[in-house]
Amino acid sequence: MKVGVIMGGISSEREISLLSGEGMVKALxxxxxxxxxxIIIDSKEDVFSKTQDIDFALLALHGKFGEDGTIQAVLQTLGIPYSGCDTLSSALCMDKDLTKTILKAHGIRTAPWLMVSSLEDIDYKAIEDMGYPVVIKPNSGGSSVATFIIKEASEVLDAVREGLKWDKEIMIEKYIKGDEITCPVLDGEIFPTLAIKPKADFFDYTAKYTDGATDEFIIELQEALQKEVDFMTLECYKALKCSVYARVDFIISEGVPYLLEINTLPGMTKNSLFPKSAAGRGISFKELLELIIEKSLIVRG
Known part of the structure; x- marks a missing residue:
């Protein structure tokens, strides 16, 4: 079977996508x-011209026209089965505001937030009521691009202005100080939890993709906390109608888990979290990719 590993794309995460794609090709x-x-995508039109001879699309794209459901819809129209979540789930999870709104309605704990779409929308009183520090980030961004921890009102304007260069909506979210963990899910099965310990103060773009910048390791939480995290993970996966695989990120503050976000096409570089978790199950990178392909073919068959 010819598997086209689709990478590159047109988002701010293009370079990471290329690394993911190269890693996937090498592993297979x-x-x-x-x-x-x-298959390197440089424009949306490339999807039509470069996928004609493949039997399956293994998506290594990140960000817009990758995780937002757009390319999934195109591939579905072309009759090409693809990896991971479908159009609807991808679109929901890409939009952080919608993700948090839906999951809050399902009783999932998440930090307070508000949205702005212009500099004039900034409500300093509402931010003050929420309490500093806050995290300011693009609503549909990833890899912590244009993401800032803001400690006072004088810093808000510049952070929102920078965010608007990358997205038309900006999320201002209460900063929850704690330990970050991530919970990969494959076909509804939770894989080992990973602790994320950046050597800097923040798990930013550099920490995510630079060798040695972050310690990431499998962790077994205290029993009651692990059960709660596992429950929240599956609830998120189900509520947002995820399929095949996804990665659910949390922050643990004083023993209390808060949802951060859901990644429907998590990174697949040598530094990536999902392969490290799979290794804890004795599953190699190649075996993980083969499982993703097999599970996706069942869903799309």
Whole structure:
């Protein structure tokens, strides 16, 4: 079976996508099940011209036209089965505001937030009531691009202005200080929880993609907390109608878990979290990718 590994794209996370795609192609090089074909997308039109001879699309895209459901809809129209979540779920999870709104309605704990779409929308009184520090970030961004921890009102304007260069909506969210963890899910099964310990104060773009900048390791939480995290993870996965695989991120503050976000196409570089979690189950990177392909073919079959 010819598997097109689709990478690159048009989002701010293009370079990370290329790394993910290259890692996937390399990992599948020795597969006796699938022939991995690298497909670099430089424009939306490339999807039509570069996918004609593949049997399956293994998505290594991140950000817009990758995780937002758009390319999933295109591939579905072309009759090409693809990896991961479908159009609806991808779109919901890409929009942080919608994600938090839906999950809050399902009783999932998440930090207070408000939205702005212009500098004039900034409500300093509402931010003051929410309490500093706050996190200011693009609503549909990823990899912590244009994400800032803001400690006082004088810093808000510049952070929102920078965020608006990347997205038309900006989320201002109460900063919850704590320990970050991530919970990968494959076909409704929770994989080992990973602790994320950046050596800097913040798990930013550099910490995520630079060797040695962050310690990431499998952790077993205290029993009651682990049960709550596992429950919240599956509730998030189900409420947002995820399929095949996703990664659910939390912050643990004084023993209380708060949802951060859900990644429907989590990174697949050598530094990425999902492969590290899978390794805790004795599943190699190649085996993980083969499982993702197999589970996706069942869902899309």
């Amino acid at each position: 090089k020795d597969s006796d099940k699938y022939e991995a074909i690298p």
